[in-house]
Amino acid sequence: MTNELILMLVAAFVGFAANYFLERFRDRMIYLKKKITNQAIASSHQTYWGNIKVLYNELETVHVSLTKVEIINDSNRDIDNFNLLITCDNNSRILASQGTNMDNQMPLHLTEEYLIAKKESNSVNLDKFVQYSVKVLNRKSSIIIDLVLDSSLIQVPFVEVIIEKKGIKLSEYKIFDQSRYGWSIVITGILALLVFDLAIYFSEIERQLAIILSFIAGALNFFIGGLIVEGFKRIKSFLT
Helix, strand or coil: CHHHHHHHHHHHHHHHHHHHHHHHHHCCCEEEEEEEEEEEEEECCCCCCCCCCEEECCEEECEEEEEEEEEEECCCCCEEEEEEEEEECCCEEEEEEEEEECCCCEECEECHHHHHHHHHCCCHHHHHEEEEEEEEECCCEEEEEEEEEEECCCCCCCEEEEEECCCEEEEECCCCCHHHCCHHHHHHHHHHHHHHHHHHHCCCCCHHHHHHHHHHHHHCHHHHHHHHHHHHHHHHHHHC
């Protein structure tokens, strides 16, 4: 039985090591999170109260909404000198925008290329996108772009965000994200793994199956630890 427990622990360690090196490989890339929220402001597409005309700076509109785009850098690296491109769908147009670096509350500036194109052209396509220049986005900080959009349909405008810099990936913001908890996840996951292996050891599960389950538990170490840490944080938040 002792040999079986050793094999289970070895299998769990191999699974943990494989997952650890996979995470380290992923850390070579910088992963930013995006969070997009939308709030309707006014609409002329309704008949209950009669005909309503909605104007924005004397410009007639259909369905005006305020969209907030937040880019969050929860990595352990600062990022400098990149462009942030924001586009909208074909049924919408961008009426106004404003960018802010939340780390120092300084405004973001539109890129020179965008300003020149807007000055030299009257193309309607220029109201389909904005492009901001970001000098630096520090770790554990964020930038926010507020947009006023007009949609020809009564719908939430679709907004696409593109980071124009090599080596940066952008993904949707999640309430639970294991990367935010660091070593607390690893330690908690290891403790949970030991308890799991002991439970298997004293059960009547066959040896080969026990080793396979230990390997899987080791590979899921970060995820299991993250769930436990997040659960404790939510319970603490609820009680306080």
